[in-house]
Amino acid sequence: MKKIILFLAIALIGFVACQDSTEDVLVEQQSKIDMSNFYAFTDEGTDLLSKSSNSRNCQSMKVLNRQLNENPGLFKKMYDIEYNTRKAIAAKGKPGGGGGNGNGGGGTPDPVPYVGAITIPVIINILEDNAGDVTQAQINSQLAILNEDFNNNNPNTGNAPAEFAGLVSDVNITFTLAVVNRKISTKSTWGTSNAMKDVGQGGIDATDPSTYLNLWVCNIGGGILGYAQFPGGAAATDGVVIGNDYFGETSGVYGDGRTATHEVGHWLNLRHIWGDGRCRQDDFVADTPSSDRSNGGCPTYPLVHCKSADMTMNYMDYVYDDCMYMFTDGQNDRMRALFVAGGAKASFVGN
Ligand code: ARG
Ligand code: ZN
Numbered sequence: 001m002k003k004i005i006l007f008l009a010i011a012l013i014g015f016v017a018c019q020d021s022t023e024d025v026l027v028e029q030q031s032k033i034d035m036s037n038f039y040a041f042t043d044e045g046t047d048l049l050s051k052s053s054n055s056r057n058c059q060s061m062k063v064l065n066r067q068l069n070e071n072p073g074l075f076k077k078m079y080d081i082e083y084n085t086r087k088a089i090a091a092k093g094k095p096g097g098g099g100g101n102g103n104g105g106g107g108t109p110d111p112v113p114y115v116g117a118i119t120i121p122v123i124i125n126i127l128e129d130n131a132g133d134v135t136q137a138q139i140n141s142q143l144a145i146l147n148e149d150f151n152n153n154n155p156n157t158g159n160a161p162a163e164f165a166g167l168v169s170d171v172n173i174t175f176t177l178a179v180v181n182r183k184i185s186t187k188s189t190w191g192t193s194n195a196m197k198d199v200g201q202g203g204i205d206a207t208d209p210s211t212y213l214n215l216w217v218c219n220i221g222g223g224i225l226g227y228a229q230f231p232g233g234a235a236a237t238d239g240v241v242i243g244n245d246y247f248g249e250t251s252g253v254y255g256d257g258r259t260a261t262h263e264v265g266h267w268l269n270l271r272h273i274w275g276d277g278r279c280r281q282d283d284f285v286a287d288t289p290s291s292d293r294s295n296g297g298c299p300t301y302p303l304v305h306c307k308s309a310d311m312t313m314n315y316m317d318y319v320y321d322d323c324m325y326m327f328t329d330g331q332n333d334r335m336r337a338l339f340v341a342g343g344a345k346a347s348f349v350g351n
């Protein structure tokens with residue numbers, strides 16, 4: 001008799017479970033995406049290294065803080081992009097992956113991060129003192145470097161320590177030269193106010209950011225190498241700005257064109273490798289080790305912070321151009337999550 005009651009009880013539980021309304025299933029699914037660690041604002045004072053002299057102090061986060069203050073809707077946009085990114089990455093990990101539907105039928109499967117080659121046409125907007133100051137060789141070498149770095153062809157990648165070698169990712173994004181716009185300007189420093197993106201302020205307007213990466217080359221000033229706008233920002237200011245001395249193959253420790261690699265990483269939603277905070281503040285990438293600071297120069301492995309070796313050779317740290325040579329598989333997924341239907345960069349692949 002006890003057995004029969006137990007059986008009935010189990011059957012009843014099963015029956016009730018199957019009665020879940022679609023809404024319940026949705027709520028249950030949503031609750032699986034943990035957004036509790038999401039942040040957009042960063043404390044510019046927390047980078048331990050930024051107090052020392054060799055810090056690059058990337059302007060992308062400062063510009064983001066400013067834009068979050070100016071634009072009340074931006075946080076929500078970035079939150080939604082993050083939610084969809086996490087959903088796509090979670091879908092990839094589900095049993096039966098590749099779009100596998102874990103929701104018990106009825107719904108469409110969650111998309112996984114975009115699979116396959118991606119081509120990004122680039123518009124280069126140059127503001128220079130004299131025509132041709134920014135040379136064709138700089139333009140060509142910059143495209144070549146971006147293509148090396150985003151296709152796992154950086155010649156330095158062979159230096160990856162064993163701990164990280166298996167994480168090196170072929171992002172499989174090709175950048176093609178679409179248009180070069182040149183404008184003579186006597187303005188000596190452009191700063192980070194986005195004036196270079198506005199014809200009304202002497203700059204050059206962006207060209208269709210839904211299908212082109214707009215890259216501005218100008219003298220930013222203040223020792224700033226470059227800055228990018230994160231996905232979710234206004235179309236008129238979408239893209240990447242690179243200082244003319246750091247654009248393409250030039251000279252010095254930042255003369256190998258990797259500022260563009262780093263900034264395009266931000267443009268494709270990558271955060272700094274250390275997460276712009278202390279040990280527990282993450283870059284939202286599972287396979288990059290936690291750290292509490294940026295690293296500069298050309299560190300010797302292992303450089304341990306937060307109880308693990310920092311991935312200083314990642315494009316999203318602040319090391320010299322010659323000392324950065326990898327994106328991870330986790331960063332690749334994060335970038336590719338933008339290209340699924342409804343994603344912030346879906347229009348680049350006709351989604
Ligand atoms: N936005 C950073 C800066 O202005 C870029 C750092 C890029 N790092 C590099 N090695 N190029 O300092
Ligand atoms: Zn940066």
Ligand code: CA
Pocket residue numbers: 282283284285286287288289290
């Ligand atoms: Ca991480």
